[in-house]
Amino acid sequence: MSTVVDINTENNHDDHEHHGPAKGIARWLFTTNHKDIGSMYLWFSFIMFMIGGCMALTIRAELFQPGLQLIEPEFFNQMTTLHGLIMVFGAVMPAFVGLANWMIPMMVGAPDMALPRMNNWSFWILPFAFTLLLSTLFMEGGGPNFGWTFYAPLSTTYAPDTVTFFIFGVHMMGISSIMGAINVIATILNMRAPGMTLMKMPLFVWTWLITAFLLIAVMPVLAGVVTMMLTDIHFGTSFFNAAGGGDPVLFQHIFWFFGHPEVYIMILPAFGAVSQVIPTFSRKPLFGYHSMVYAVASIAILSFIVWAHHMFTVGIPLVGELFFMYATMLIAVPTGVKVFNWVATMFRGSLTFETPMLFSIAFVVLFSIGGFSGLMLAIAPSDFQYHDTYFVVAHFHYVLVPGAIFGIFAAVYYWLPKWVGNMYNEKLGKMHFWLSFVGMNLTFFPMHFLGLAGMPRRIPDYALQFADFNQIASVGAFMFGTTQLLFLYIVINCIRKGEKATAQVWEGAEGLEWTIPSPAPYHTFTTPPEVK
């Protein structure tokens, strides 16, 4: 036994504190730091957004005029399919996971996520999954061409060979989401700073907690349904094949049991983000915090019993159709409550309109418009005229683009100074907003009319009466798409040479994340803060 004090050990201990992140590509491959992983998710999501966007522009370019000018119908079907898959699973969901990774630990006063190594795996599965999915475009027979909703038997008996790769890709994305959800729940339930009760958590954390439970509940069902597809295609089962005693409609039931909660998975975190931004720029607390929590929980629970509103024309008997109509209409109530609460937050506040606030206000208005068209769709008799037309396309793009995407933009502009330590260029930010706002509305508002006038979905060519609105929509789409390059410029510019940001950043901002310096240090809250 030596009495010599090991000086090296002491020094090493100190060195370790000041080491900071590793250098080079190894840092990113092996990081277990929630900030690094959050950044990777966000960059990945943006790249996917651009790729999915290019597919959208291909679609809109072909639909600019009646007639087939640029691509063949088979390729068009691949574009619509992959556009949907990439935006849903590659852009929106990873963006929200990125925001969760960055913000949840800081917002609850935790040093990192509960399972940092699993966090790394959750991320790195995604580039592999999407490389596999995108590579199918170059394989013989072409990529998946059956819509992002991949109904059987078009996606089983009549699918191209690449459907198997599609199934593997979906499995991988599902595993990534499930692991991410487990991480989020464990972090929120077990690692909150002392004093932070559940009802003191920021709403963004609440919405992510509920979203994570939704993911746990439904991603495995998606895994189940694609496995059933796999066995139907390769192993002679007949889940969805009438010839063997199966039923194609069974596919739709199982898919939409996943699919409907999935769309709430894609919007609840945006609700949360907007609920952080609006009080900040109103300089007023969020109105009705408790109600907001209950509303999100109600929406999540109700989301499990409405799935067949995607199937009103399938031949469901009257009683079933009525049930799903009523249940779907009911979801409008908690959603409406949230909108009222946001407006009440702004009312008699002291408002300023920085970029995050602009995106959030547009969110409230335009998401509500999407909600109204959703209510119209819920009415089963009228749905017979809307179903599978551009009216539906208009509806979900209103809830997803100015809904989910604007929510993400609001969140990014809001928290970017905290992540990077510099302010972004406010003038350019506003320009990005206005161009996106105009472009988005030009693209998707006419689609309401197209659907009502009778234009079906997923068609590469259309009758002459649909020409004018299609042209407007295509122009809007290119405007919206190119504007996102401005966003890229704004972010890179901010990182490289923005004006220095304070810890508080925004005058009205409240929450633990604003008590630490900007940029946030690599390790934060290694000792938990006191929460009053």
Place this chain on the structure above:
Amino acid sequence: MLSRLVRRAPTLLMPALFAADVSAEYGLNMPVGVTDVSQSVFDLHMQIFWICVAIAVVVFGVMFYSIFKHRKSKGAVAAQFHESTTVEIIWTIIPVIILVLMAWPATTTLIEMYDTSDSDVDIKITGYQWKWRYEYIGQDVDFFSNMSTPKDEIYNRAEKNENYLLEVDNELVIPVNKKVRFLITANDVIHSWWVPDFAVKKDAIPGFINESWTRVNETGIYRGQCTELCGKDHGFMPVVVRVVEQEEYDTWIATKQAEAKAAAALAKLTFTLEEQMERGEKVYATNCAACHQANGSGIPPSFPALKGSAIALGPVDEHIKRVVSGVAGSAMQAYGAQLSEVDLAAVITYERNAWGNDTGDNVSAKDIVDFNNK
């Protein structure tokens, strides 16, 4: 100021745009249609729409008021109220009441739409990739309805006609003021049969039968489309219904029945190569050109070329087999089930002699019959 106007524009414009029938002419609104059901659906649609507009005006009105009046730049100081259980209860209950009011007419309309009883005519509709098949039950009338828009129009080599993509070779003909019941199924994947003017849309599911019905109040021609993604030519399988007076309908049925008998008789005749090529080219354009292309070059590897192909130049029996029986598990359907022997003979003859194939073979309807009986 300008930003406020821009934000308000959609809500301001909507009432004007939705002035009922006028806007339908400009392709802005759902058609009122020509059945009682379609009228009910339109009315329901407009009722819900106006309720949504009203709610939007109130809610966005409050918000825009706030944006104007409560700006920090105008000196507004933030109040600190942040909850009120009373208010939450009120704005939960009022929407529920509004929803119940909406649900009532929705329910009655839906019940109406589900009542398929006491029909005058029953028609079986089968969705195929990529055409419709109509069979009048108990009447011996059974035919396919293919899109008849020429490829030249689609590929911008000719000017598009008024009914571009919404025209067919054989329309569905039904009598006016009579209840027509549709029994809908599919041959391969899921399709969906939709006529907006009737407010009838029902999925066609392989192996299953769905029912729908209509009673049309006005004669005329009504056009719709397939509304469920069904593959490559999902956008190219329109629905065209001609609604006529009972007398005209009866005559048409009789004509169709006679045609069927005549086609059977035709099978016994032979035709010159020239006649075959003329008929065959038409059959080819309707049924084959979508995949194999008008110039016979196909789109390999999915759709092989027929020009210079081993099958078109090889043994006649193999060629007949390929067309009649199709290729299981591929897009090549079994046309024996879809085309008459006369048409089969003509199209096979055409394929064997067009594009420089020049085999000189003249396949007769009898050859097809013999092949089937082998």
Place this chain on the structure above:
Amino acid sequence: MTESQNKHKKTITRLLIAVVGMFGFGFALVPLYDVFCDLAGINGKTNGRYEASTEMQEVDESREVRIQFITHNNESMPWEFKPTVTEIKVNPGQMTQVDFYARNPTSSRMVAQAVPSLSPSEGVNYFHKTECFCFNQQALEAKEEILMPLIFVVDQALPKHIKVLTLSYTLFDQGQFDQDGFDKKVFIQQKEDQIQVLGSL
């Protein structure tokens, strides 16, 4: 293990059980769907073989129900397949036989499966088939033709508003299934057994 690691372990275990449970639930939806459809007569899938009871002997002469028969060949199925009558009027309780004609025009043996679908689907629980060619696969040699029986009875309890029942058969070529050695008959029988077992729970 530290306290926080313990808490994580508990959370993660529970969540993983939930994940596995939901995956199983997805598969459970398959028989559940059949049970639910069976109970509620939802998707038009008719029931299996019906064991006639003595109650069925009483014929309700005051009421007539129209039964329509339609047939369809799926995909490239080349058989001739049609009902000998397209429509028949029956009284509830009256046992009726209708034959279906099938012919294999090809030059090789083929195996077919007829899959029934009834509309309106509310009628499914009131339309009883005591004998149906759809219970089994049907094999026909080259050029062979056959008359296949359907023996059915309409339940007196058929709701009054249903006056027409349309029974549609889709004929599928079972050739591919045969080749894979997958026994369709056994599979269908298993499914019917499942439905009866689950239905009796």
